[in-house]
Amino acid sequence: MFSQLSPAQPDPILSLSLIYNADQRDHKMDLGIGVYRNNQGQTPIMTAISQAEQRLLQTQTTKSYVGLAGSEVFNQCMIDLLLADTSAHSRTAGVQTPGGSGALRMLADLMHVANANTTVWLTDLSYVNHRPVMEAAGLKVKYYPYFDRDTKQVNTDAMLSALAQAGANDVVLLHGCCHNPTGADINFEAWQAITALANNNGFIPFVDMAYLGFGDGLEKDGAGLKFMADNIEEMMIATSCSKNFGLYRERTGAALLVGDTLSNAQKAKGRILTLARASYTMPPDHGAALVADILTSSVLTAVWKQELIMMQQRIIGLRQNLVQTLAAKGCDQFSFIADHKGMFSMTGLSPEKIMRLRDEFAIYAVGDGRINVAGLQEQQIDALATALMTVSQ
Numbered sequence: 001m002f003s004q005l006s007p008a009q010p011d012p013i014l015s016l017s018l019i020y021n022a023d024q025r026d027h028k029m030d031l032g033i034g035v036y037r038n039n040q041g042q043t044p045i046m047t048a049i050s051q052a053e054q055r056l057l058q059t060q061t062t063k064s065y066v067g068l069a070g071s072e073v074f075n076q077c078m079i080d081l082l083l084a085d086t087s088a089h090s091r092t093a094g095v096q097t098p099g100g101s102g103a104l105r106m107l108a109d110l111m112h113v114a115n116a117n118t119t120v121w122l123t124d125l126s127y128v129n130h131r132p133v134m135e136a137a138g139l140k141v142k143y144y145p146y147f148d149r150d151t152k153q154v155n156t157d158a159m160l161s162a163l164a165q166a167g168a169n170d171v172v173l174l175h176g177c178c179h180n181p182t183g184a185d186i187n188f189e190a191w192q193a194i195t196a197l198a199n200n201n202g203f204i205p206f207v208d209m210a211y212l213g214f215g216d217g218l219e220k221d222g223a224g225l226k227f228m229a230d231n232i233e234e235m236m237i238a239t240s241c242s243k244n245f246g247l248y249r250e251r252t253g254a255a256l257l258v259g260d261t262l263s264n265a266q267k268a269k270g271r272i273l274t275l276a277r278a279s280y281t282m283p284p285d286h287g288a289a290l291v292a293d294i295l296t297s298s299v300l301t302a303v304w305k306q307e308l309i310m311m312q313q314r315i316i317g318l319r320q321n322l323v324q325t326l327a328a329k330g331c332d333q334f335s336f337i338a339d340h341k342g343m344f345s346m347t348g349l350s351p352e353k354i355m356r357l358r359d360e361f362a363i364y365a366v367g368d369g370r371i372n373v374a375g376l377q378e379q380q381i382d383a384l385a386t387a388l389m390t391v392s393q
């Protein structure tokens with residue numbers, strides 16, 4: 001059977017890491033894979049996570065199964081974190097999932113169960129895995145205008161006029177904040193306008209919130225999503241603790257179902273549990289147990305928030321520093337990098353120029369032109385600025 005298979009296409013981002021690891025040049029720079037790094041180039045375990053791990057080690061008495069929905073304390077913590085002080089808070093059900101990816105897939109499967117004719121609208125450009133996940137669930141995929149390749153910002157008018165065509169069989173996927181791969185976010189007015197369109201035309205919003213806290217901080221990053229949830233009967237949210245709790249490999253995330261009533265949200269949750277049973281059955285416990293401990297302890301929550309702000313500020317500092325360094329060298333072509341949010345920026349560099357960065361400067365970025373600003377170290381900024389200028393001349 002296996003011999004009949006054609007070889008799999010390698011993942012463009014994960015395979016880049018392998019080439020990077022094999023590169024012998026000392027000054028190599030990894031701006032490819034989407035992980036946060038500190039100024040020493042490490043992706044540290046957050047202090048609150050380490051403290052929660054120690055507590056868990058002392059208090060955990062069993063490794064027996066938890067249940068199909070994972071930790072209900074964690075699920076409630078995610079609902080609180082994303083939807084506190086909204087009308088949606090009391091009509092939302094949550095399911096713990098293996099990472100944000102697991103949430104995307106479970107929600108996609110749910111959509112297919114509810115309506116096999118669903119078309120999911122994705123931002124053009126979007127996260128590299130959105131389309132494969134939606135299509136693997138049997139859904140149709142369509143793109144709506146989003147990133148303006150000239151201004152490097154969102155083309156809000158084009159986006160809204162396209163979304164005005166979405167209707168009852170459509171689900172519109174939005175990035176909660178820190179758009180991957182572009183770094184260009186919609187503003188609060190656009191959240192309001194999309195909410196109004198959803199209410200008028202009957203499409204269902206589906207928000208992928210993978211970077212809460214990495215753009216302008218927890219409150220501002222979540223404001224658009226909160227407005228939408230507050231003012232809509234039904235929506236879906238996929239969220240991830242990979243970045244803002246630094247739990248990448250622990251596969252920690254949640255699918256949230258906002259219903260017109262709590263009982264309808266719970267009905268949808270029940271269907272997800274059936275889908276999960278036929279798939280991975282139960283999510284891994286460790287990461288969710290840590291997050292639940294942190295978010296139910298005011299002391300640990302404060303430690304977590306403080307470190308998250310430090311990470312977010314570091315990214316903003318890197319963005320500003322890079323743009324200022326380029327300006328000092330007489331280059332203003334990349335000034336948009338200071339306006340982008342979160343870890344990534346879409347540079348607009350062609351695949352050939354990205355290849356030159358790799359070959360001539362040992363700088364690794366994704367072929368589509370995305371750089372992970374959060375992977376930079378202060379002492380690398382000057383070299384990156386010189387390289388960007390050289391390849392774009």
Ligand code: PMP
Nearest residue numbers: 099100101127180208210240242
């Ligand atoms: N959504 C987006 C937009 C992402 O960038 C990612 C990857 N970080 C995910 C979902 C999946 O995250 P996770 O590692 O938690 O599965």
